[in-house]
Amino acid sequence: MTTYTAINLSKRPTGGAITADLFSVVSKEIPSLADGDVLVKQHHMSLDPAMFGWMSPDTNSYIAPVALGDVMRSSGIGEVVASQHPDFTVGERVMGMMGWQEYYLSNGQGLNKVSAPLSDEAVLSVFALPGLTATQGLFNIGKPQTGETIIVTGAAGSVGSIVGQLAKAEGLHVIGVVGSAEKADWIVNELGFDAAINYKSDDLDKQLALHAPNGIDLYFENTGGPIQNFIFERMNAHGRIVVCGLIADYDKQVPTPGPSWLNIIKRRLTIQGFTMPDHFHEVPALLEKLTPYVLAGKIKHRTHVLNGLTAAIEGLNLFYTGENKGKLIVKL
Numbered sequence: 164m165t166t167y168t169a170i171n172l173s174k175r176p177t178g179g180a181i182t183a184d185l186f187s188v189v190s191k192e193i194p195s196l197a198d199g200d201v202l203v204k205q206h207h208m209s210l211d212p213a214m215f216g217w218m219s220p221d222t223n224s225y226i227a228p229v230a231l232g233d234v235m236r237s238s239g240i241g242e243v244v245a246s247q248h249p250d251f252t253v254g255e256r257v258m259g260m261m262g263w264q265e266y267y268l269s270n271g272q273g274l275n276k277v278s279a280p281l282s283d284e285a286v287l288s289v290f291a292l293p294g295l296t297a298t299q300g301l302f303n304i305g306k307p308q309t310g311e312t313i314i315v316t317g318a319a320g321s322v323g324s325i326v327g328q329l330a331k332a333e334g335l336h337v338i339g340v341v342g343s344a345e346k347a348d349w350i351v352n353e354l355g356f357d358a359a360i361n362y363k364s365d366d367l368d369k370q371l372a373l374h375a376p377n378g379i380d381l382y383f384e385n386t387g388g389p390i391q392n393f394i395f396e397r398m399n400a401h402g403r404i405v406v407c408g409l410i411a412d413y414d415k416q417v418p419t420p421g422p423s424w425l426n427i428i429k430r431r432l433t434i435q436g437f438t439m440p441d442h443f444h445e446v447p448a449l450l451e452k453l454t455p456y457v458l459a460g461k462i463k464h465r466t467h468v469l470n471g472l473t474a475a476i477e478g479l480n481l482f483y484t485g486e487n488k489g490k491l492i493v494k495l
C-alpha cells in the first residue's frame with residue numbers, strides 16, 4: 164500500500180451533533196523518511212471529549228485549536244514501521260499525539276515507547292489520559308481524606324470511574340452521578356461505589372440528602388448540568404471542588420450560569436480547574452501513584468471500541484448521548 168487515509172478538520176462545529184461535513188477524509192502518499200524520521204502505523208486511537216474544545220475557534224484556552232485543514236488531533240498507539248531515528252527501531256510500540264490518520268510521520272519528539280505488557284485498549288483506558296487525569300485531579304487537587312464523602316459526576320466515564328475507585332480505595336464514601344440505570348448498576352455493583360444517582364431522575368436533592376447525609380467534602384466535576392447547583396448547596400465547610408470537565412456545556416454557544424459565589428465564602432470552599440497538558444512533565448510521578456492501585460486489582464475499566472478511522476467522526480456524539488460505555492477507542 165502506498166497511500167493511507169487521514170481525516171482533516173474542515174469546519175468548526177456551531178453546536179449540536181458532530182456531522183461528517185465538518186471533516187474531509189483524504190488519501191495521502193505514505194511519506195519517505197529523511198534522516199531523524201520515524202514512521203508509525205497507528206493501531207488504536209483515543210477519542211476524548213477534549214476534542215470538542217480543540218475543534219472550537221477559541222484561542223484563549225489551554226491549547227491552540229486544530230487549524231482548519233489540519234489532521235484532527237488525537238492520541239494513539241501504534242508500531243514503528245520505518246525508522247531513520249537512532250532512538251526508535253522497527254517493531255517498537257509507541258504512543259503519541261498521532262491524529263486521525265493511519266500513519267504518522269514523526270521526528271521522535273513527543274513519541275513515547277510503550278513497554279507495559281498490556282493491550283492498547285488497557286493502556287489508553289487506564290494509564291493514558293483517563294488514569295493520569297483521575298490521579299492528578301483527585302490526589303493533587305482534591306486532597307482526599309479517609310472518611311470524607313466524595314461525589315463524582317460522569318462517574319461511569321473513563322475519568323470518573325477511576326476517580327471513584329481510587330477514592331474508594333482511600334476509604335472515602337463515594338457517590339457517582341450517571342445518566343442511566345445500566346451505568347448506575349455498573350459503578351455500584353462492579354466498581355464498588357457506595358451509591359449512584361441518575362441525574363436524569365427526579366428529586367435529585369432528596370437523593371443527595373439520602374446518600375450524603377453528612378454533606379459533601381469533595382466534588383469531582385466532569386459534566387456540569389442541573390445537579391451541579393444541588394451538589395454545591397450541600398458542600399461542607401472547607402470542601403474542595405475539582406473542575407475537570409463540563410461536557411453538558413461543550414455544545415452550547417452560551418454556557419449555563421454557575422451557582423452564586425456566596426457559598427465559596429460561607430463554606431470556605433476551594434474550587435480549582437485543571438488541564439492535563441500543564442502536568443505532562445509530572446507523568447512519571449502520576450504513574451507511580453496510580454500503578455499500585457491497578458496492580459492491587461482496585462481499578463477496573465471497560466472500553467467501547469469503534470472500528471475503522473471514519474467511525475471517529477460520528478463516534479464523538481456518543482459522548483453527548485452517553486452511549487459510550489467506558490473509554491471510547493477507535494481501532495484502525
Ligand SMILES: NC(=O)c1ccc[n+]([C@@H]2O[C@H](COP(=O)([O-])OP(=O)(O)OC[C@H]3O[C@@H](n4cnc5c(N)ncnc54)[C@H](OP(=O)(O)O)[C@@H]3O)[C@@H](O)[C@H]2O)c1
Nearest residue numbers: 212320321322341342385386388408409410411438439485
Ligand atoms: N481537565 C482535563 O485535563 C481533562 C482530561 C480528560 C477528560 N476531561 C473531562 O472529563 C470529562 C469526562 O471525560 P471522559 O473522557 O471520562 O468521558 P466519559 O465520561 O467517558 O464520556 C462522557 C460522558 O459524559 C456524560 N454526559 C454527556 N452529556 C452530559 C450531560 N449533559 N450531563 C451530564 N453528563 C453528561 C455521559 O455519561 P452519562 O451516560 O452518565 O450521561 C458520557 O458518557 C469530560 O468533561 C472531559 O472533557 C478533562
